Amino acid sequence: EAGVVQSPRYKIIEKKQPVAFWCNPISGHNTLYWYLQNLGQGPELLIRYENEEAVDDSQLPKDRFSAERLKGVDSTLKIQPAELGDSAVYLCASSDTWGDQQRGYNEQFFGPGTRLTVL
Amino acid sequence: QQPVQSPQAVILREGEDAVINCSSSKALYSVHWYRQKHGEAPVFLMILLKGGEQKGHDKISASFNEKKQQSSLYLTASQLSYSGTYFCGTFPGGSNYKLTFGKGTLLTVNP
Numbered sequence: 286e287a288g289v290v291q292s293p294r295y296k297i298i299e300k301k302q303p304v305a306f307w308c309n310p311i312s313g314h315n316t317l318y319w320y321l322q323n324l325g326q327g328p329e330l331l332i333r334y335e336n337e338e339a340v341d342d343s344q345l346p347k348d349r350f351s352a353e354r355l356k357g358v359d360s361t362l363k364i365q366p367a368e369l370g371d372s373a374v375y376l377c378a379s380s381d382t383w384g385d386q387q388r389g390y391n392e393q394f395f396g397p398g399t400r401l402t403v404l
Numbered sequence: 405q406q407p408v409q410s411p412q413a414v415i416l417r418e419g420e421d422a423v424i425n426c427s428s429s430k431a432l433y434s435v436h437w438y439r440q441k442h443g444e445a446p447v448f449l450m451i452l453l454k455g456g457e458q459k460g461h462d463k464i465s466a467s468f469n470e471k472k473q474q475s476s477l478y479l480t481a482s483q484l485s486y487s488g489t490y491f492c493g494t495f496p497g498g499s500n501y502k503l504t505f506g507k508g509t510l511l512t513v514n515p
Contacts, residue, residue, distance in 0.1 A: 289445070327406075327491045327505030328446065341502060376445070389434035389495030390453055392460075393503070395445040 287311070289396035291377050297402045303365035306399045310359070310379030317354060318393065319362050320376040328376055328395075334360065367403045374398040405430050407494045409506040416513045421480045424509045426492030428473040433497030435468050435475040440508075441488040449490075450477070454497075479511070487513045 290309040298304050310317050315336050320328035331350070333341040336357035345352065349368070354360040364371055378393040407428045414422050426435060434453045437460070438446040450460030452468035452475060460466075465478045479486055489510050493503040 325507065327493070327508055329505070330502055333501070389436075389497060389501070389503070390451055390457070390459075392436070392448040392451060394448070395438075397443075397445045 289377055289379055289394055291375075291396035291399055293399055294397060295400050295402075297404065298367055300369055300403050301366040303363065304367050304401060305361055305363045306375050306377075306401075308360045308362070308377030308396060310377070311381075311394055314379035314381045314394070315357070316380045316391075317360050318378040318380075319352060319360070320378065320395075322374040322376055322398065324373075331362070331375075364401075367401075369403050372401055372403045374400050406504055407492055407506040409490075409492055409509050411509060412507075413510040414512070416482050416511070418482060418484060418513055418515055420482055420513075421478070422482060422511060424477040424479070424490050424492075424511070426475045426477075426494070426506055428494045430473065430494070430496055432468075432470065432473050432494050434495040435466075436493040436495065436503060437464075437466060437475075437477050438491045438493065438505075439486075439488045440491065446491060482511075482513045484513050484515065487511055 292307050317334040319331040322328045332345045334354045352362045376398040378395045380391045380393045410425045437449040440446040450466050452458045468475045489508040491505045491508045493505045
């Protein structure tokens with residue numbers, strides 16, 4: 286079974302430039318998460334999708350960040366314009382079994398992440 | 405509220421044991437444990453649910469004290485492959501399905 290796929294793996298851009306990250310979750314997983322991971326920190330949730338609906342985007346800085354999950358499969362996270370403080374690893378994860386999720390009992394499968402460096 | 409992990413870092417020799425702790429100030433419904441090697445994706449280890457259910461890695465054990473909102477991960481007879489950063493994630497239950505991760509514990513196992 287293929288895992289969560291993310292691209293690109295690394296991205297270096299100048300500040301104020303736009304950038305986009307792509308994620309393809311495990312086939313059949315309805316829930317998709319985007320996390321931000323700063324150096325030496327744990328992942329922090331940015332947005333959670335159930336199929337194509339963003340059900341929790343409370344942590345997403347909406348002035349510059351946007352995300353979409355058309356057709357409820359793969360997803361794109363965009364930053365426009367990027368700032369120096371956006372340098373971090375952006376992780377995508379997916380999970381299934383909604384019943385287990387309601388009980389906090391579903392494991393999340395993470396992709397390798399995209400390491401963003403803003404100069 | 406971010407859970408607090410301790411210790412921040414631990415160094416072992418192969419074969420030694422370690423315990424990693426995770427503590428929350430809020431009531432918890434479940435605790436998740438993940439391991440992340442440098443430059444790689446976090447990998448699921450275990451979930452411990454309020455009431456005693458658990459699932460995960462068959463070579464790693466963990467406990468969950470619901471009353472104290474604490475969980476511990478027990479790594480016995482450590483192997484070189486156990487090296488990495490261990491994260492606990494806490495789930496409060498209710499309508500909030502957000503998993504909040506701690507800052508991690510860096511485990512280094514030397515030969």
